[in-house]
Amino acid sequence: MAASEISPAPSDAKSKVWSTAAALRGHDASAIAAYEHYLRLPELAKLWSSNDFPRWTNESILKPALQGLEITFRFVSLALSDPRPYANHREWKRRLESLAARQVEIIATLCEEEARAGGGAPIADLSSCQGLLSRGKSSQEVWKVPGTSSVVSRTSEASLLPRLATWEKSEDVASKILFQIESQMHRCQFTLGLGEPNLTGKPTLEYDLVVRPSDLHALKRSPGSSKDLHNHEDQALCTIQQILESWLFAARELLARVDQRMDDKDWAQAANDCWLLERVWKLLSDVEDLHLLMDPDDFLRLKSQLAIKATSGSEAFCFRSAALLQVTNSCKDLKRRVPWILGVEADPNGGPRVQDAAMRLFHSRRRGEGDNPGKIDLLQALQAVEVALKTFFFAYRHLVATVMGSLEASGNRAVYTPSEALDPLSQVFLEPPYYPSLDAAKTFLGDFWQNELGSGASKTKWH
Numbered sequence: 001m002a003a004s005e006i007s008p009a010p011s012d013a014k015s016k017v018w019s020t021a022a023a024l025r026g027h028d029a030s031a032i033a034a035y036e037h038y039l040r041l042p043e044l045a046k047l048w049s050s051n052d053f054p055r056w057t058n059e060s061i062l063k064p065a066l067q068g069l070e071i072t073f074r075f076v077s078l079a080l081s082d083p084r085p086y087a088n089h090r091e092w093k094r095r096l097e098s099l100a101a102r103q104v105e106i107i108a109t110l111c112e113e114e115a116r117a118g119g120g121a122p123i124a125d126l127s128s129c130q131g132l133l134s135r136g137k138s139s140q141e142v143w144k145v146p147g148t149s150s151v152v153s154r155t156s157e158a159s160l161l162p163r164l165a166t167w168e169k170s171e172d173v174a175s176k177i178l179f180q181i182e183s184q185m186h187r188c189q190f191t192l193g194l195g196e197p198n199l200t201g202k203p204t205l206e207y208d209l210v211v212r213p214s215d216l217h218a219l220k221r222s223p224g225s226s227k228d229l230h231n232h233e234d235q236a237l238c239t240i241q242q243i244l245e246s247w248l249f250a251a252r253e254l255l256a257r258v259d260q261r262m263d264d265k266d267w268a269q270a271a272n273d274c275w276l277l278e279r280v281w282k283l284l285s286d287v288e289d290l291h292l293l294m295d296p297d298d299f300l301r302l303k304s305q306l307a308i309k310a311t312s313g314s315e316a317f318c319f320r321s322a323a324l325l326q327v328t329n330s331c332k333d334l335k336r337r338v339p340w341i342l343g344v345e346a347d348p349n350g351g352p353r354v355q356d357a358a359m360r361l362f363h364s365r366r367r368g369e370g371d372n373p374g375k376i377d378l379l380q381a382l383q384a385v386e387v388a389l390k391t392f393f394f395a396y397r398h399l400v401a402t403v404m405g406s407l408e409a410s411g412n413r414a415v416y417t418p419s420e421a422l423d424p425l426s427q428v429f430l431e432p433p434y435y436p437s438l439d440a441a442k443t444f445l446g447d448f449w450q451n452e453l454g455s456g457a458s459k460t461k462w463h
Contacts, residue, residue: 267374
C-alpha cells in the first residue's frame with residue numbers, strides 16, 4: 001500500500017476552489033498568459049461560467065459542452081471554405097463529423113439525468129412555435145409529427161448548424177450531425193432544437209439563450225490574426241484549442257460533481273460521472289488529433305510567427321493550458337478517495353489495509369448489497385480515468401513529433417536520463433499506478449483463481 005493514498009475528510013464540492021497557482025507551480029507563466037491571450041480565454045471563460053439559469057443544476061457542465069459543440073460547427077464552416085488547393089476537405093469532413101458525434105453522445109448522456117440532477121433546464125415553449133408557424137416566420141424551421149398538426153420543434157436562429165444544412169459544401173456533414181442528435185437524445189426529456197427531426201415531439205432546449213452563439217462566434221479570431229498573420233492555419237489552431245478548452249472547463253465542473261456525489265456516498269452516480277470523465281479524455285485526444293490535418297509548411301510558418309519554440313528548458317505545449325493542468329491534477333487526486341470509498345484508513349507505514357479491503361469487496365458474495373452497490377463500478381471507473389489520462393499524454397507526445405518534428409518532442413531526447421531530469425510530459429509515463437492497492441488486489445485475486453482452478457481435477461485449456 002502506497003503511503004500517498006491517504007483517507008481525506010469529505011470535501012465540500014460547492015465551496016471547492018480550483019487553485020490556478022497550485023496547478024501552475026513550476027510552469028512558464030508568461031507562456032501560459034500568451035496562450036490564453038491568443039485563444040481569448042478570459043472572454044470565453046465569462047461565457048462558460050455565467051450563471052444565467054440559477055434553477056438549472058447542470059448548467060455549469062452542459063453549457064461549456066454545448067459551446068464546444070457550437071465551436072465545432074464553426075470549424076466545419078472554416079475547414080470547408082478553405083480555398084487552398086492542397087486542403088484535404090474530404091478528411092476534414094470525416095474527422096469533424098466524428099468529433100461532433102462524440103460530443104453529442106456525451107452531451108446526451110449528461111442530459112439523460114436532468115430529472116435526477118434537479119432539472120431546471122430552460123425549455124422552449126412549444127406553443128410559441130405554433131404561433132410562429134401561423135405567422136409564417138421563415139427564420140424558424142418547424143417540424144410536425146406525421147399525421148398530426150402539432151408543432152414539435154423549432155430551430156435555433158443563431159447556431160451555425162442550421163445554416164450548414166443549407167450550404168452545398170456542408171449539407172451532408174450537417175445532415176449526419178442532425179441525425180446523430182436525434183438518435184443520441186432519444187432517452188432525454190428534451191432535444192437540442194438545432195433542426196433535428198424530433199419525431200417524438202419532445203420539448204427543445206432554449207439553445208440560443210444557453211449557448212449564446214453570436215457572442216461565442218464573436219471570439220473566433222485571435223487578437224493579432226487580422227493584422228500580422230496571413231495564414232489560414234491561424235484560425236484552425238485557435239478553433240481547435242477553443243474546443244479543447246471548452247471541454248476542459250466542463251470536465252472541471254464534472255470533477256466537482258464527482259466529489260460531491262462521493263461525499264454523499266452516491267457511489268453509482270459518482271461512477272457514472274467518472275465513466276463520463278473517461279470519455280471526455282478520449283474526446284480531448286480526438287480534438288488534438290485534428291492537428292494532423294494541418295498543412296506542414298503553413299503550420300510551421302505560423303509556429304514561427306507565434307514564436308512557439310520548444311527548447312531544452314521549456315514545457316510541453318499542452319502544459320500552457322492552465323485548465324489541462326488543473327483537470328489532470330484533480331484526476332490524479334481522485335486516488336485519495338479510495339480508502340474513503342472502501343471504508344478504511346490507509347496505513348501510513350504502507351501496509352496492505354486498503355488492498356485487503358479492496359479484495360474483500362471484489363470477492364464478496366454480497367458485493368452488490370448493503371452499502372456496496374456502485375462501489376466496484378466506481379473503482380473500475382477511477383482506473384479507467386487513469387488509463388484515458390495517460391493515453392492522452394502518450395498520444396500527445398507522439399502528435400507533437402508528427403506535426404512539428406521529433407526534436408520538438410523533448411521527451412525523445414532523454415531516454416537514459418534519470419527520471420527527475422525528464423521533462424514533465426515524459427514523467428507522466430514513469431509515474432507509478434495511481435491506484436496501487438486496486439492493482440495489487442486484482443493481481444492477488446487473479447492468483448487466487450488460478451490456484452483455485454488449478455487444484456481441480458480438470459482444467460479448461462484455451463487454445
